Amino acid sequence: MFWIIISWIIVNEFLATIVGRHTNHREEWVVRIEGGPQVASLLALQNGYKHLGPVLGFKDTYIWVREDRDGHEKRGGVRLTKALNSSTKIIWADQQRAIERHKRDYVPLSNLDSEKPLIREKRLELDLYHLNSIKEDDNDWWKFWRNDVEDSASTMFNDELWNQEWYLQDMRSNKALPKLDLNVLPLYRLGVTGRGVRIAVLDDGLEYTHDDLRNNYDPSISYDVNENDDDPLPRYDITGKNGHGTRCAGEIAMEANNRKCGVGVAFEASIGGIKLLDGLVNDRVEGEALGYKPELVDIYTASWGPADDGKSLEAPGRLATEALERGVTMGRNGRGSIYVWASGNGGSESDDCGCDGYVGSIYTIAVGSASQTGSFPWYGESCPSTLATTYSSGSILDQMITTTDLRNTCTSQHTGTSASAPLAAGILALALQVNKDLTWRDVQHLIVWTSEYSPLRENPDWFRNSAGFWFNSRFGFGLMNAYGLVSASYNWTTVPDKTICKVDVTRIIDKRLAYGNTRTFRFETVDRCLLAGDEITFLEHVEIEVSLEYSYRGALQMHLTAPSGTRVQILKPRKLDKSSSGFEKWKFMSVASWGEDPRGIWVLDIVDEIGPEENTGRIEAFTLILHGTRSIPEYRKNGPRVYNQNYNRIRKAVSKIN
DSSP: OOHHHHHHHHHHHHHHHTTTSSSSSEEEEEEEETOOHHHHHHHHHHHHHEEEETTTTTTTTTEEEETTTTTTTOOOOOHHHHHHTTTOOSEEEEEEEEOOOESOOOOOOOOOOOOOOOOOOOOOOOHHHHHSSTTTSSSHHHHHHHSSSSSTTTSSSOOOTTTOOOOSOOOOOSSSOOOOSSHHHHEEEEETTOOOOOOEESOOOOOOTTTTTTGOGGGGEEEETTTBBBBOOOOOOOOOOGHHHHHHHHHHHHHSSSSOOOOTTTSSEEEEEEEEESSSSOOHHHHHTTTSSOOOOOOEEOOOSSSSSOOOOOOOOOHHHHHHHHHHHHTGTOOEEEEEEESSSGGTTOGGGGGGGTTOOEEEEEEEEOOOOOOSOOOOOTTTTEEEEEEOOTTTTTTEEEOOOOTEEEEEESSSSSHHHHHHHHHHHHHHHHOOOOOOOHHHEEEHOOOSGGGGTTTTOOEEOOTTTETTTTTOOOOHHHHHHHHHHOOOOOOOOOOOEEEESSOOSSOETTTTEEEEEEOTTTGGGGSTOOOEEEEEEEEEEEEEEEESSSGGEEEEEETOOEEEEEEOOOTTTOOOOOOOEEEEEEOTTTTTTTOOEEEEEEEEEEEEEOEEEEEEEEEEEEEEEESSOOOGTSSSSOTTTTTTTTOOOOOOOO
């Protein structure tokens, strides 16, 4: 009997590798079991499941499905999951549920938008000698720039749509207009092009046969999680809906000087595609994608997430969270994988990106959008999790983003925060070419230290925190400055090791919540965060873990005030969120207090000013989680950042990174 069972297990393992996981299993479980695949297969047989093999990238973790005698899947639900978790031989078991994930590119045009389109002309190369002889407060300097110098930026590349990439070259027709470009041209002149850096686009596939991508395509960092094979080529249909990943990839790695489409931000970087959005999506699918080849991938970029509908509340599941944590601890030989995430397109639905657990993760770099006029686009979402901004579309007549498209074509119609995140990933690839030793936290510090608020400062709600950083929940720390970031990374000193300090709210006597009644909660960190091992004097991320019940979740709003007085709104009212589920250990994250000393009294205010008046709820628990360092990072030892208030004006030529 023993040998019969062993033989069955071996045959079952063989068949699982042949059959694969192409079926969209409605009744799929992920189980973690010690003892290896044969033990997992035997346990599956004993419990009435079919063993499909390991979860890609996860140790001792396997896929099971439930079938009846006719080969049809049974509906098990909570009862079967509880039964599996009660087994002493099973560490844990999760039933997988299909989840909706939306691409953050196309958004319906707003009839309320009033931005006027701008006409941009091409940037002219400055002769350094003549420029230095002209005073910048003289009208001659602008005339010289506009009329007397050959337009070398426009002729730098021969790609057919290069002169439509307004965000990579300064095309201002008037010196009063804000500077639009991401300051990449000085780096190209220095030979910084992303060479040697690997970027994986997590999306609906990648047309790696495209003339503008094939020479930069890297099959070793590409995979189709939906079909369980090594080919991420998109599925073609009449709608063309699976071109999103190809568009995002082109922004990063379109080849230069091949007369095709445009030029990628990191046009010599290696690009890969990890396909997960063209089929069933569940926690296992996301975990396999986020954790694919962290030893090879330098940067992952994702321009999708839960529905931006003003009512969803979703975060990474067990495996997706584990993949992110493993990526930042083990990826890139221990320096940490870099995850770039689009902040969301739910502005017209009054959505709040703080209700998106992917944007709100401390492990991701949340990137928002600014329009061609330097304004906040109508589809944008704000939250204090946003770290920085790049460009995308704005009003109906504003230019969009140029990139590759399906069937070897090109487009200048890429939009949404989907278009912003890949631009940020490309800029970070330029930095990694110059300094491979940057850790995932170094990269976040560099973004904070070098992003520019000046091009966006006409927008409301900018404030300067007590550490001297300008911040806005719409734009984070400002517009990414590629040359500034790469220059700073060249001689960068790795930031000190991180410390985490957790503080529960002072005892809650009255746990009631109700309409019109502001509740204030205090967190005392002076004693707790001075203990050995928990001390923090230089703050990075702040999280508030919230558990509460409320009859109309979308009516609630929350503000968090730091000991320094920095006050941010961590939750805005969401009129479409009529859920009565409240929040269960939900983490709201803020970077607004970056660099501050967190010791003192933190205050959380919760109020419902929306109604209806009969709204009621109950508070369960709050925890303040501080992330930072005991000692100040090296780059801050010479004092707070000094911002260039003239960043919008024409920049002088540069000859080296210093």
